[in-house]
Each structure stands twice: as structure tokens, then as C-alpha cells.
Amino acid sequence: MSFAAVAGLVATFLVATNLLCQAIALVRLRRKDRRTALLDALPPVTIVRPLRGIEAFSRETAISGFELDYPHYFTIFTVADADDPIVPLVEEMIGRYGSDRARLITGDVQVSANPKLNNCVKGWAAATTDWVILADSNVMMPKDYIQRMLASWREDTGLVCSTPAGSRPVGFWSELECAFLNTFQARWQYAGEACGHGFAQGKSMLWNKPFLEAHGGIAILGEEIAEDAAATKLVRRAGKHVHLVGQPFEQPLGRRSLHDVVQRQFRWARLRRVTFLPFFLPEILSGPLVPILLAAVALPGFGYSPWLAPLLVLLPWYAAELALAWGVGWYSSWRMPLALLIRDIIFPGVWAYAFIAGEVSWRGNAMKIKTDGEDELNAGPAGSQGAARQDNHA
Numbered sequence: 524m525s526f527a528a529v530a531g532l533v534a535t536f537l538v539a540t541n542l543l544c545q546a547i548a549l550v551r552l553r554r555k556d557r558r559t560a561l562l563d564a565l566p567p568v569t570i571v572r573p574l575r576g577i578e579a580f581s582r583e584t585a586i587s588g589f590e591l592d593y594p595h596y597f598t599i600f601t602v603a604d605a606d607d608p609i610v611p612l613v614e615e616m617i618g619r620y621g622s623d624r625a626r627l628i629t630g631d632v633q634v635s636a637n638p639k640l641n642n643c644v645k646g647w648a649a650a651t652t653d654w655v656i657l658a659d660s661n662v663m664m665p666k667d668y669i670q671r672m673l674a675s676w677r678e679d680t681g682l683v684c685s686t687p688a689g690s691r692p693v694g695f696w697s698e699l700e701c702a703f704l705n706t707f708q709a710r711w712q713y714a715g716e717a718c719g720h721g722f723a724q725g726k727s728m729l730w731n732k733p734f735l736e737a738h739g740g741i742a743i744l745g746e747e748i749a750e751d752a753a754a755t756k757l758v759r760r761a762g763k764h765v766h767l768v769g770q771p772f773e774q775p776l777g778r779r780s781l782h783d784v785v786q787r788q789f790r791w792a793r794l795r796r797v798t799f800l801p802f803f804l805p806e807i808l809s810g811p812l813v814p815i816l817l818a819a820v821a822l823p824g825f826g827y828s829p830w831l832a833p834l835l836v837l838l839p840w841y842a843a844e845l846a847l848a849w850g851v852g853w854y855s856s857w858r859m860p861l862a863l864l865i866r867d868i869i870f871p872g873v874w875a876y877a878f879i880a881g882e883v884s885w886r887g888n889a890m891k892i893k894t895d896g897e898d899e900l901n902a903g904p905a906g907s908q909g910a911a912r913q914d915n916h917a
Contacts, residue, residue, distance in 0.1 A: 527824025534817035537808060538836055545843040548710040551717040552851040556674035556769045567595040568654045568669050571646035573639055574602050574609045578661055579777035580691075581612060587664040589620045596669060598625040599646040603638070605629040609660075635745025639725070643750075647741045650732065657728045662687070663773040671768050672729040681763025682754055683729040686712050687774035690854050695862065697779040698854075702862040703788060705853045706844040707870075709771055711809060721765035722799075723758070725751040727772055734761075752798035770851065785869065792877035803877070810870045811836050837864070 556562075570588060578584075588598055600613045613627050632644040643657055656672060658664070662685075665671070675683045686709040689701035712722060728751070735741060738757055747753035758765050795803045807813060818832035841863050848855040 525824060527821045530817040531821030531825070534814040534821060534832075534836070537814040537817070538811075538839060541809070541811075541840060542843050544714040545706075545710065545847050547717050548713040549847050549850050551713045552770060552847075554769065556671060559674055559676060561676045562670060562673040565594055565673075566654050567597075567652040568593065568656060568673075569650035569652045570596060570598045570656045570658055570669075571643055571650060572598060572600050572658050572660055573642035573646070574600055574613065574660045575604075575607060575638075575642070577608050577612070580661065580663070580775040581609060583775070584661055584663050585612065585616050587668075588658070589616060589624060590666065591664060591668050592666040593669040597652070599649055600625060600627045601642050601646040602627065602629045603631040603642050634742040636748055637745060637750055640741070640745055640750045644741055647732075653732050655730050655732050657725070657730070659726050661774055662726055663690075663775055665772065668727075668772065671770070672727065675766045675768050676729065677766065679764050680766050681734065681758030681761055682723055682765045683768065684724045684751070684754075684765065685727040685768045686724045686771045687726045688771040688853055689776050690773045691775035691777065692854065693776070693778040695858060696781045696784055697776045698856060698858055698862045699781070699865055700776055700779050700784045700787075701854045702859065702866040703784070704774070706848050706863075707809075707866065710844075710847060713767060716765070716767045719764070721755075721767060723751040723754040723765050724767075725749070725754075726774065727768070728754065747798050749794045749798055752794065755799075785873070788869070788873045789876060789880065792873045793880055796877040807871060807874050810867050811840050812867065812871050 572588065602610055602613070607629075610627070610629070617625050617627060626649075628645050628649060630645060632641055634641055634644055639659075647655065647657075654673075656669070672683050672685075687704055688709060689697075689704035692698045692701055712724065715722060735743075735757075738761055743757060744750040744753040747756070755765055792803075795806070815832050815836045818836055819829035822829050822831055841860055844863060845855060845859060847853075848859070
């Protein structure tokens, strides 16, 4: 077999694998939640929401957590700095909905280099229920938020979580972030979970508190710089599985800059490279670059121009992504094909940068993510270190 034929076969295989992944994710995401014993029991649930600073949708996301259709739940808001500008908003919400529905705890507990985890510790300690959800501040909670989390808990489950579904973008760069979050990252996570390889995502995490306490408690999640990576490893060591909710919960984006989007991707890529190297290495194959290059090598051997390669690869590739977004109700627009293209131009650089970058930006603060576990957050001026320790956004 000629080299051109081999290159063509590999390119075809990679495109077919991508289309299969899209199909698996579509089937998985359209599957209706099943009734479970846990869901039928409707146990009391505590929601711990670490906060830091005012965001574009802070009021809407906070209100969504107070208006859930669930009979027995309590929310604990945690803020590292009592002078944080988010505090008056939380106090207003508690005054409006009642102190029997929520409470605010301030103060910082240093158990790791992860500021979000540090912010969660005091809320976790205060939770008195067996079922605890750790939920990021920018998660928009639907009325059946808790039911959907409980519905994914099965006998072999160690953790239920949700990826973020990017929504409400303002401007093209926010649409680019939707292209990263939805039909790329969320799609691969759902396809992986459907194949028995679920990974945790820190946006919404449902824990059985006795289970986590029996395996080291919440502080054990500080073994990795990313708490969701540590959670994945803990659950697998316990012989359990990470399961995802039937449909991911909305994360309203608002306006983003290109710098915001790229820096976030740099940080996440570096975290994946450090915490799950064997899974990160083949990520370069999840984009269309390699099959395009292989197709460009193969086409001349069959009498065609190599310039046809992008068209032959990207047309089915993007058609499948757009069909997935439409099929599960994710954000889409007439500009989305351009956002997908720019994403796939950026992604190989992000992947490569993860191997050489020791420092990434975490909301304007320097963060050193090392391979030896000795991670550092804000190895800069002392004034910026304090701010960084309070940041809870992934």
C-alpha cells in the first residue's frame, strides 16, 4: 500500500471517529433521565456556592439558586474576603428569600494552592446533609437543577457533575468560547462518559458527603491543582464512576475578549496536561488539523489537488457539530462556522503551549502549574497574592 493510501486511510479514520463521537454525544444528550431510588427519595441537599467578585450575571445566577422546585435544600454561600463586592448582593438575596433558605460564610481556609477549593472548605464543613452540591457562582440553575443531578446517580456512581453549556454570548469572541465549551469540550466529555470513561467537571458536583469523608474529606481534592482532576482520580481509586447530568447546565457568558478566551484555554490545557498526561497527549487528534494534513498528503496520489483537503475534512466535521448543537439546544448562530474554524486554528497552539508553559494567567494573576505537585498561585507581589487566593473561577 502506498504512503498516500495510508495517509488517506488514517485521515478517513480520524474524520469517521469524530463523526461517531458526535453521534454518541447526540444520543447520550437526548436520552431522558430515568427514575432512580435516590431521585424518588428526594433527600435533603446542601448547595455550597463559592463566590468572588461581581460578574455580568451574578444577580440572575444567585436568584436561580433560590427558586428551585425542590422540597428540602439549603444554600451556603462562601466568600474568602468579607469586603468582597459580592457580599452585599448575597445579603440582599438572603434578606429577600429568608435566612432559613441560605447563609453566608466568609473567611479563607488554606488547604491547597486552589483558591476555589479553599473557599469551599468552610461551606462543606457547615453542611449537615448527606448530599452536597458544589456549584460555581456562574452556573444558571434551572428549576429542576437538583432533580437532574440526583437522576444521574446510580449504584456505581462516586460523583455526578455537569460541564458548562456556554450561552448568552455578547460579541463574536463569546461565540468562540461557546465553540470551545459546547460542541468541542462538552461533546468529548459526554462521548467519553457514554463509553465508561467519565471525567469530573468542577462547575456542578454532587457528592455523597459520607463517601468523600471516608476517602479523605474535601481537603483530599487539593492533591491536584484542579479539584475536578483530583475528584476523578479519587472516584476511580474507589472503584466508582463519574457520571454526567442528562443535559449540562447553562453558563451565561456575556461579553468576552479574545484574550479572555485564549488564556482560559491555556490554563485548562495546562491543567489537563499536568493531571492527565496520557489522555492529554492524543487531544491533538480531536481537532481537524491532523486529518487535513494527512488528506493533503494523500490527495495528489489520487490525482487531486491537496487544497481540497480542508473542504473534504471540514465540511462533514462542522456539519456534524452544528447538527449536534441544534439537536440538543445549544447556542448556535450564522457566525458559528467561523467560530469553529478560528477555534480549530487556535487549538493546536494551545495544545503545544501546554507542554512548555509553566505559568498561566488566572483572571489576571500569575499561576505556576508544575508537574511535581508543588503548584504556586501568584508568585508575584504580595498585594496580588491576596486577591488571587480569593479567586474561585475555573
